[in-house]
Amino acid sequence: MTEYENIRFERDDAIAVVTIDRPESLNALNYETLQELKVCFEQISYDHTLGVVVLTGAGEKAFVAGADISYMRDMNAVEGAEFAHLGHSVMMSIENASQPVIAGVNGFALGGGCELALACDIRIASTNAKFGQPEVNLGIIPGFGGTQRLPRLVGKGIASELLYTGDIIDSTEAFRIGLVNRVVPLDELMLTCKSIAQKINSKSPRAIKICKSTIHNGCQMDIARANQYEAVQFGQCFASADQVEGMTAFLEKRPAKFTK
Template sequence: MSSRPHEYSTITVERRNNGVAILTLNRPDALHALNSAMANELVRQFSDWVVDTNLRCIVITASGFRAFCVGADLKERNRLDENGVRRQHALFRLFLTIRQNLDVPVIAAVQGVALGGGTEIALASDIVLAADSAEFGLPEIGLGIMPGLGGTQFLPRITGRSRALEMMLTGERINAEEALECGIVSRIFPREELLSRALESAEQIAGMPPLAVRSIRRAVQLGGELDLNSGLAYELALHQRLMASEDGAEGVRAFVEKRPPTWRNR
């Protein structure tokens, strides 16, 4: 973990003592569009978090209420040549790769419009909470391109093939209620309450035994890509490892002794 906080121009990061971190996208004048500077800062911050052994949960949100993130900054992209566009997109993909390999739950608190890469950041999160005014969409087809930060892979796994293709081939936006119905969002709150509710969930997760949190997340993420029998075998292996852990024994002792457990992450 870095000994000093970084100074960022496009994001802000707040670290709480309970192991929860809040990352806020902060380009309100551009509706938090992803540009090269933001990509570099996201890569830098998530790279720090990879080696942060005290981190327990991350909440991603954006400043203001109008937008969560409207995807790539097309004004910047229009100034780049072909190689520049590819380098920029490689940065976006690097952020996604680091985030996917970070063994810490991520909650997206989507308080406004999420389009393109903004929706993909949400789809790549473990839990998505939305304000009642939130909107989601993958409108890249209207620009003659396609989703490039995992949208074609994440969305069908959540909504099913037909609904995902309908959204991506028409470029339609859906509101928070529709996103809830098709599984993109797990809960909806009034926008004034969204961040506090997201932090409540993050703090609850942060208080759980870290080994069990990581194991459950791995079983869902990786097991979901396996056939059922292989997924069950993977679950069993993780379960048996937890049963033999110090935290597994502590959980049973604390229950029998009717006291709060003390988790040691081992």
């Protein structure tokens, strides 16, 4: 695995932990950090010995407090668009990773940090977590997918209010609107994320991979096309040893032993 300056990559058996490691700037996303995240997730996606990824931030204050404003301040329109394209490519590398990605949100997840969490499959928040897209306070809009993923997750009305007001919400409100899956004490955050990861890793690796791609791709289609797509993907499961083992184990009333 590549050596990084702004992020840390660690593995715990089949679980990868990616930590954005710029606590002095509340893990803000600058150009170098985005580039490292993109490379890291592209490499992870091709590592079939890894089943689940946990993404978090260093320290106890921030997951990611946003994109680096000092880096963005003097950009022109062309440079701004190029920076947004880089951010989008990072979010897509997370969304398109073959493994499920769990965001362990350990503090501020604002702007690009909220968008980073939105690109993950599952979001677990600590009780001190804060979420928001405050870009309108800076004279800009979200540029890493916030105007698109947030409405798809929480609905257009709630997303529009958050995007137009720039309001910051706590973890309780984030759970209420469906932005996060669970809220846990900070000292239980990584344990909870790894517990979910371990449960996912106990299932059929091929089924999990197909399920993730079916969810992601199907959400881009109308319901009729999505259902047809699901049927095709369902059929693909029957071309694997996992399907034979899973169904045989069920009928024999024993735990399945899937090939890892």
